[in-house]
Amino acid sequence: MNRVKFIDRMAQGKVARRDMLRAAAAIGVGVSTMPLKARAANNITAMEWAGYEAPEYYQAYVAKHEKAPDFSFFSTEEEAFEKIRAGFPADLMHPCTYSINQFKDGGLVKPIDTSRLSNWPDVIEPLKTWSGVVLEGDVVMVPTDWGNSSVLYRTDMVDPEYMKDESWSILFDEKYTGRVAPSDGESNVEIAGLLLGMSRDDIFHMTDEQMEQVRPLLERQTKVARFYWTAQAEAIAALASGEIVAAYAWNDAVKTLTKDGIPVKYAVPKEGIFTWLCGLTLLNSGEGDEALTYDFLDAWLSPETGKYMIEEVGYGHGNRKSFELAAPEALAALGFSTDPTQMLSDGILFQPVPGDINTKYINLFNEIQAMSGT
Amino acid sequence: MANKAIAASAARAAPRPASGVSAFFLKHEWARGYTLLSPTLGVMIIAMCVPVFMLTAHSFWTQNYLTIDKTFTFANYVQFWEKEIYFKLLVKSIKISAIVTFTTVVLAYPMAYFMAFKVKKNKLVWLILITVPFWTSFLLRVFAWKIILGFNGVINSGLISLGLIQEPLEFLLYNPTAVIITLAHAWAAFVILPIYVSLEKIDRSLLEAATDLGDGPVSRFLRVTLPLSMPGVIAACLFVFIPTVGDYVTPKLVGGTEGIMIGNIIQSQFGKANNWPLGSALSIYMVFGITLCVLGFLLVARLITKGGSLKAS
Numbered sequence: 001m002n003r004v005k006f007i008d009r010m011a012q013g014k015v016a017r018r019d020m021l022r023a024a025a026a027i028g029v030g031v032s033t034m035p036l037k038a039r040a041a042n043n044i045t046a047m048e049w050a051g052y053e054a055p056e057y058y059q060a061y062v063a064k065h066e067k068a069p070d071f072s073f074f075s076t077e078e079e080a081f082e083k084i085r086a087g088f089p090a091d092l093m094h095p096c097t098y099s100i101n102q103f104k105d106g107g108l109v110k111p112i113d114t115s116r117l118s119n120w121p122d123v124i125e126p127l128k129t130w131s132g133v134v135l136e137g138d139v140v141m142v143p144t145d146w147g148n149s150s151v152l153y154r155t156d157m158v159d160p161e162y163m164k165d166e167s168w169s170i171l172f173d174e175k176y177t178g179r180v181a182p183s184d185g186e187s188n189v190e191i192a193g194l195l196l197g198m199s200r201d202d203i204f205h206m207t208d209e210q211m212e213q214v215r216p217l218l219e220r221q222t223k224v225a226r227f228y229w230t231a232q233a234e235a236i237a238a239l240a241s242g243e244i245v246a247a248y249a250w251n252d253a254v255k256t257l258t259k260d261g262i263p264v265k266y267a268v269p270k271e272g273i274f275t276w277l278c279g280l281t282l283l284n285s286g287e288g289d290e291a292l293t294y295d296f297l298d299a300w301l302s303p304e305t306g307k308y309m310i311e312e313v314g315y316g317h318g319n320r321k322s323f324e325l326a327a328p329e330a331l332a333a334l335g336f337s338t339d340p341t342q343m344l345s346d347g348i349l350f351q352p353v354p355g356d357i358n359t360k361y362i363n364l365f366n367e368i369q370a371m372s373g374t
Numbered sequence: 375m376a377n378k379a380i381a382a383s384a385a386r387a388a389p390r391p392a393s394g395v396s397a398f399f400l401k402h403e404w405a406r407g408y409t410l411l412s413p414t415l416g417v418m419i420i421a422m423c424v425p426v427f428m429l430t431a432h433s434f435w436t437q438n439y440l441t442i443d444k445t446f447t448f449a450n451y452v453q454f455w456e457k458e459i460y461f462k463l464l465v466k467s468i469k470i471s472a473i474v475t476f477t478t479v480v481l482a483y484p485m486a487y488f489m490a491f492k493v494k495k496n497k498l499v500w501l502i503l504i505t506v507p508f509w510t511s512f513l514l515r516v517f518a519w520k521i522i523l524g525f526n527g528v529i530n531s532g533l534i535s536l537g538l539i540q541e542p543l544e545f546l547l548y549n550p551t552a553v554i555i556t557l558a559h560a561w562a563a564f565v566i567l568p569i570y571v572s573l574e575k576i577d578r579s580l581l582e583a584a585t586d587l588g589d590g591p592v593s594r595f596l597r598v599t600l601p602l603s604m605p606g607v608i609a610a611c612l613f614v615f616i617p618t619v620g621d622y623v624t625p626k627l628v629g630g631t632e633g634i635m636i637g638n639i640i641q642s643q644f645g646k647a648n649n650w651p652l653g654s655a656l657s658i659y660m661v662f663g664i665t666l667c668v669l670g671f672l673l674v675a676r677l678i679t680k681g682g683s684l685k686a687s
Binding site: 076185243362372 | 439440457459524526542548626630632634638639642645647648649
C-alpha cells in the first residue's frame with residue numbers, strides 16, 4: 001500500500017510544469033539546506049511521502065516562519081521506520097492508521113498535546129478518537145489526509161450484471177482471469193476476509209484459523225490477477241488501455257481516468273468501501289524545536305490546506321471546514337459530500353493490524369504468491 | 375588471486391642492494407604482495423566480509439516483531455525446511471537463472487564470434503556499440519522490456535498493424551518467460567565480452583592447421599574454437615548465473631503473479647515482514663544453493679573441456 005503519490009501524478013501527466021519546478025526547487029532547497037542543520041539546529045525535519053513537501057500543504061507555517069522544514073522522503077513506511085530506528089533525527093513522520101502501530105511499538109512516537117493546535121477543535125469529530133489517531137489513550141497522529149479504496153472498473157467492459165451488484169469479488173472472479181489488478185500487499189488478505197463474511201473488525205485481527213479460511217480465495221486471486229500493482233499509475237495505464245477491466249484504486253484514479261474520457265466507475269462494493277486515513281506523527285527522535293513541530297501540524301490542519309487537497313490532489317482532509325471551503329464541483333467529482341462524517345462512518349476504516357498478526361498477513365500473502373507457478 | 379599476485383611481483387623483483395623501507399619490501403615477498411593488495415583487501419573486508427559476517431550472525435538469531443533475540447539458535451534454518459515454499463522458490467529461482475544463462479550464452483556467442491573473427495576494422499566501435507544499452511541503468515532496461523512486451527507495447531502494436539493478430543498477445547508480459555527475456559538482455563554484455571576476449575586470444579594458426587589437416591568449418595569449430603573459448607564461456611555463465619538467482623527487481627516489475635523469485639521473499643523479510651534473521655538464513659541458503667550449482671557446473675565443464683581438448687590434440 002505504498003503511495004508514491006507524486007511519482008504517480010507525474011506518470012499520469014498531472015503535474016504541471018510549475019508543480020514540477022516547485023518540487024524540483026523544494027528538493028533543491030532541501031538538499032542545499034542540509035549542511036546548515038548543524039548550525040541552525042532547531043529547524044525541524046519531516047519524513048514525508050514524495051510530493052508532500054509542496055508548500056501548499058503547510059502555507060500557514062511558511063507564512064509564519066518564512067522557511068520550510070527539512071524533508072526526508074520515503075516510499076514505504078517500513079523504510080522510514082528502519083531509517084528512524086537507525087538513528088535518523090526526524091521530528092515528524094507521515095504514517096497511516098494501518099502503519100502507525102509499529103512506530104508506537106518501536107517507542108518512537110511522542111504523544112500530541114492537542115490543546116496546542118488551534119485547528120484541532122475543527123477536526124472532524126469521529127476522527128479525533130479514531131483508532132490509530134488515538135492509541136492507548138494518547139493522540140499519536142493528527143488526521144490530515146484520507147480517502148477511499150475500492151474497485152475501479154471499466155463500465156464498457158464488465159458484465160452489465162456487475163454494475164447492479166458491485167462487489168470486491170470481481171478481484172477474485174475466474175470470469176475475469178487476466179483482467180484484474182489488485183494492489184500488491186496484505187490488503188488483499190483483509191478484502192478476502194470481508195468476502196467470506198468476516199466482520200469489519202475481524203478482518204484486521206484474524207485468527208490463524210480465519211487466515212486458513214482466506215487462503216484458498218487468495219490462491220484463486222493469484223491465478224485471476226493480471227498483476228499486483230505497486231504504483232497506482234500502473235493500474236491506471238492498464239485500465240486506460242483496456243488491458244484490465246477492474247483494479248483496486250484510490251479516489252484520485254477516478255478523477256484521472258474520467259478526465260481522459262475513459263468510461264470508469266468507482267464501485268461502492270456491497271461488502272463495504274474502505275477508507276484510509278493518514279496523518280502526522282511527532283517522533284521523539286527529533287532534534288528540532290518542538291514549538292515549530294506544533295506550528296507545522298497546525299498548518300497542515302488548516303482549512304486552506306484542506307481546500308487545496310480536495311481541489312487539486314483529490315483526497316479528503318481532516319478539517320471539516322475544508323469541505324465548506326472547497327468548490328462544490330470538486331467535491332462532487334470525487335464523490336464526496338459536504339458532510340464527510342457520513343462518508344467516513346460508511347466506510348471500513350483501515351485499522352492498525354497488531355504487529356505480530358500483520359507479519360502473519362505478510363507471510364501468508366508472500367507464501368501464496370511464491371507458490372503460484374512453482 | 376592473492377598467491378598469483380604475490381608470485382607475479384616476486385618474479386619481477388630482481389635482487390639488487392637497497393636500504394631502509396625498500397630493503398624490507400625487497401626482502402619480504404609477503405610484504406610486497408599485501409601492500410599491493412591492500413586497497414582491494416580493505417574494500418573487500420569492509421564491503422564484503424563485514425556484511426557477510428553480520429548476515430551469518432543474524433541468521434542464528436531470532437526476531438519477535440521488533441526485538442531481536444540474540445540467543446544462538448538454528449530455528450531459522452529449520453524453518454526453511456518446514457515450509458516447502460522456500461525450497462521450491464529457491465529451486466525455481468535457480469531454474470530461471472539457469473535458463474537465463476543458457477539463453478544469454480547461446481545468443482551472445484555468435485555475436486562474440488562475429489566480433490572476434492569477422493570484424494577486421496573498428497573493433498573498438500563495435501565494442502562500444504555493444505555496451506551502449508548498459509550506459510543506462512539496470513532499472514531502465516527492465517522498464518524498456520515492459521514497454522516492448524506490454525499490452526500496447528512495441529511487439530503487440532507491431533503485430534496488430536501488420537494484421538497478424540486482432541487482439542494484443544497477453545502471454546508476453548507478467549510471467550516467468552518475461553523475467554527470462556528481460557534478464558537475458560540485461561546481462562548480455564557480461565556474456566559477450568568474456569567470450570569475445572577468449573575467442574580473440576585463440577591463435578589463428580591453430581585454425582589454419584586444423585583446416586590443413588582436413589577439418590571442415592563445423593568440425594574445426596567444434597574441435598578447436600569451441601574448446602579453446604570455454605574459459606570465456608564458463609566465466610560468462612558465472613557472471614550471469616550468480617547475480618540473477620537473487621534478483622528481485624525484475625520479477626517484481628515484469629514477473630506478474632507467477633514470476634516471483636527467492637530474492638523477493640528475502641527482500642520482504644528485510645522490509646515489510648520485519649524478520650531479518652529469517653531473511654539472513656534464506657540468503658545463506660541461497661548462497662549455498664548457488665555454490666553447489668556452480669561447483670557442479672565447473673565439474674561438468676572441466677570434464678567436457680578435457681574431452682574436447684583430447685579430441686583436438
